[in-house]
Amino acid sequence: MKKAVMGLVIGAVVLVGLALWVFKGRIAGNAQEVVTAPIVLLVVGFAVYLSISRLRSRRRGEPGEDELSKSVMTRASSLAYYISIYLWLFVGYISDKTMLETHSLVGAGIAGMAVVFVLCWLGVKLFGMKNE
Amino acid sequence: MNNRIRELRSREGLSQLELAQKAGVRRETIVFLEKGKYNPSLRLAHDIAKHFGLPIEEVFLFDDNVIKSGA
Numbered sequence: 782m783k784k785a786v787m788g789l790v791i792g793a794v795v796l797v798g799l800a801l802w803v804f805k806g807r808i809a810g811n812a813q814e815v816v817t818a819p820i821v822l823l824v825v826g827f828a829v830y831l832s833i834s835r836l837r838s839r840r841r842g843e844p845g846e847d848e849l850s851k852s853v854m855t856r857a858s859s860l861a862y863y864i865s866i867y868l869w870l871f872v873g874y875i876s877d878k879t880m881l882e883t884h885s886l887v888g889a890g891i892a893g894m895a896v897v898f899v900l901c902w903l904g905v906k907l908f909g910m911k912n913e
Numbered sequence: 914m915n916n917r918i919r920e921l922r923s924r925e926g927l928s929q930l931e932l933a934q935k936a937g938v939r940r941e942t943i944v945f946l947e948k949g950k951y952n953p954s955l956r957l958a959h960d961i962a963k964h965f966g967l968p969i970e971e972v973f974l975f976d977d978n979v980i981k982s983g984a
Contacts, residue, residue, distance in 0.1 A: 838939050838940075841930065841934075842934050843930075843933055843938070843940060844937060844938065844939065847938040847942055848942070848953070848956075849938065849939065849942040849945055849951055850941075852951075909945060909949075909950025909951055910950070910951055911914075911949070911950065911951065911952050
């Protein structure tokens with residue numbers, strides 16, 4: 782029950798934050814923020830997909846999470862962390878070669894990390910994890 | 914490592930969902946196991962083998978000639 786309430790609260794905060802962000806970006810006419818919105822939508826969509834998938838499993842009488850789903854998350858997280866190190870190295874490298882401000886670069890790096898995680902998760906699901 | 918889960922499940926007329934519920938995992942885990950995309954924990958392997966009334970080594974087939982990476 783506590784987990785469900787926490788999930789709802791976090792979900793609501795993320796959705797309200799996303800709505801404010803996109804709305805503010807449009808009003809200010811900030812093209813960069815509007816371009817970044819699909820990435821955030823992808824990440825939020827991913828979280829919504831995971832939540833719905835868990836709910837459906839529970840309705841079928843299965844556990845919401847099991848050893849495979851936890852292993853996939855762990856493997857995807859470790860892979861994403863490893864790749865993100867190179868992503869940040871790249872961001873550091875281009876930081877003095879671009880006109881982007883520091884906060885934009887940090888935002889791009891964080892969005893990049895989120896995309897890398899989603900891609901790693903998809904990769905682990907697609908190719909499996911045999912540990913051999 | 915290969916396994917005979919699909920064969921044993923079919924023999925008993927069990928669906929993937931039913932086996933998943935008996936083993937306490939999600940159906941997706943059974944799908945991954947049958948496709949050979951995931952090696953289960955010892956606990957899950959034990960539970961599945963116990964359900965079929967067989968020892969683990971008759972459900973999960975180890976190829977002793979395969980050299981494990983990192984070995």
